[in-house]
Amino acid sequence: xxxxxxxxxxxxxxxxxxxxxxxxxxxxxxxxxxxxxxxxxxxxxxxxxxxxxxxxxxxxxxxxxxxxxxxxxxxxxxxxxxxxxxxxxxxxxxxxxxxxxxxxxxxxxxxxxxxxxxxxxxxxxxxxxxxxxxxxxxxxxxxxxxxxxxxxxxxxxxxxxxxxxxxxxxxxxxxxxxxxxxxxxxxxxxxxxxxxxxxxxxxxxxxxxxxxxxxxxxxxxxxxxxxxxxxxxxxxxxxxxxxxxxxxxxxx
Amino acid sequence: xxxxxxxxxxxxxxxxxxxxxxxxxxxxxxxxxxxxxxxxxxxxxxxxxxxxxxxxxxxxxxxxxxxxxxxxxxxxxxxxxxxxxxxxxxxxxxxxxxxxxxxxxxxxxxxxxxxxxxxxxxxxxxxxxxxxxxxxxxxxxxxxxxxxxxxxxxxxxxxxxxxxxxxxxxxxxxxxxxxxxxx
Numbered sequence: 001x002x003x004x005x006x007x008x009x010x011x012x013x014x015x016x017x018x019x020x021x022x023x024x025x026x027x028x029x030x031x032x033x034x035x036x037x038x039x040x041x042x043x044x045x046x047x048x049x050x051x052x053x054x055x056x057x058x059x060x061x062x063x064x065x066x067x068x069x070x071x072x073x074x075x076x077x078x079x080x081x082x083x084x085x086x087x088x089x090x091x092x093x094x095x096x097x098x099x100x101x102x103x104x105x106x107x108x109x110x111x112x113x114x115x116x117x118x119x120x121x122x123x124x125x126x127x128x129x130x131x132x133x134x135x136x137x138x139x140x141x142x143x144x145x146x147x148x149x150x151x152x153x154x155x156x157x158x159x160x161x162x163x164x165x166x167x168x169x170x171x172x173x174x175x176x177x178x179x180x181x182x183x184x185x186x187x188x189x190x191x192x193x194x195x196x197x198x199x200x201x202x203x204x205x206x207x208x209x210x211x212x213x214x215x216x217x218x219x220x221x222x223x224x225x226x227x228x229x230x231x232x233x234x235x236x237x238x239x240x241x242x243x244x245x246x247x248x249x250x251x252x
Numbered sequence: 253x254x255x256x257x258x259x260x261x262x263x264x265x266x267x268x269x270x271x272x273x274x275x276x277x278x279x280x281x282x283x284x285x286x287x288x289x290x291x292x293x294x295x296x297x298x299x300x301x302x303x304x305x306x307x308x309x310x311x312x313x314x315x316x317x318x319x320x321x322x323x324x325x326x327x328x329x330x331x332x333x334x335x336x337x338x339x340x341x342x343x344x345x346x347x348x349x350x351x352x353x354x355x356x357x358x359x360x361x362x363x364x365x366x367x368x369x370x371x372x373x374x375x376x377x378x379x380x381x382x383x384x385x386x387x388x389x390x391x392x393x394x395x396x397x398x399x400x401x402x403x404x405x406x407x408x409x410x411x412x413x414x415x416x417x418x419x420x421x422x423x424x425x426x427x428x429x430x431x432x433x434x435x
Contacts, residue, residue, distance in 0.1 A: 048306035090303035
């Protein structure tokens with residue numbers, strides 16, 4: 001990387017095509033983003049399918065990790081939506097693992113963070129909201145609209161409350177996707193800026209003495225970003241559960 | 253579609269400098285279609301792999317472990333019940349045997365006591381009989397002896413009288429004297 005592009009924290013988010021693919025006139029390039037989606041898929045598959053292949057009674061490390069992931073998501077789903085919500089467990093589990101592995105793999109230097117693309121996080125959020133709407137309407141019909149009409153509200157306030165409820169529902173996919181996207185984007189930009197700062201200080205003569213400071217900052221930030229990577233995946237999963245709970249039990 | 257082609261063209265033709273002029277990469281609409289297509293494919297594959305293979309397998313592993321632990325615990329409880337039952341049976345057998353032994357000992361003791369009492373009684377009776385026989389013999393001998401005493405006393409008195417007086421003694425007088433002395 002040339003010195004001119006040393007501080008270019010945006011470069012890491014560029015989606016660059018690796019192979020030209022067109023399907024019926026639609027651009028379907030295999031990009032670096034697609035490559036890392038495949039890597040995420042392979043990593044999850046390795047953990048959850050290769051890791052559990054032996055079906056040992058006393059699990060090894062990989063199987064223990066797979067079981068832990070299973071139990072963790074299962075208890076989250078069960079705790080938020082009740083046993084009824086377990087029909088959505090595969091969806092929530094896939095979302096959680098996809099987001100978690102995207103975030104974690106993205107923390108490795110020179111990798112691409114799949115979840116730093118708003119279109120990806122928005123697609124995942126839209127998948128959740130569409131599932132909520134389709135299941136809610138299929139299961140409860142018009143009763144699903146009670147989601148927007150809380151019980152025990154005075155008729156004078158009702159239109160106002162319904163408006164707020166509708167706005168809050170509509171903003172859900174936006175908040176769900178932007179939260180994850182912004183966290184990943186900001187974290188990676190910060191890491192990049194601090195890293196470039198180290199390089200700049202080292203190349204600036206006497207000021208090189210204080211170069212370890214931003215380096216220590218990177219170490220601390222990387223630890224923090226690990227936490228954020230897990231936390232955002234967890235937040236995504238638990239909010240998915242909360243929204244699905246609305247589809248299961250509207251009118252609460 | 254025009255924007256897609258345009259964005260794609262800038263992305264491929266000038267990879268080094270395109271991002272500086274182009275839109276902020278995450279908001280570049282040119283990348284939306286390929287990303288969505290690949291996301292749909294890959295997330296779909298992930299969902300299928302998880303829901304069809306991975307999650308049922310992990311659920312199976314956990315269920316197998318849970319049921320094995322439960323059945324092991326049941327087995328352990330059954331074994332414990334069995335052991336307790338055996339222990340109770342053993343205690344009962346032991347108590348029975350003790351009671352039986354005590355019974356036998358008591359019986360033997362009673363029998364021995366009865367035997368010895370019976371023997372004691374017969375012996376006593378025998379001894380009493382012997383004593384009675386002996387006493388009667390003594391009494392007989394004494395009576396006999398007493399009759400002889402009269403004869404001897406008569407003879408001795410007659411002899412003494414004859415010796416003292418020099419003449420034969422009056423038998424009648426001696427008999428009278430003896431009778432008065434006896435009385």
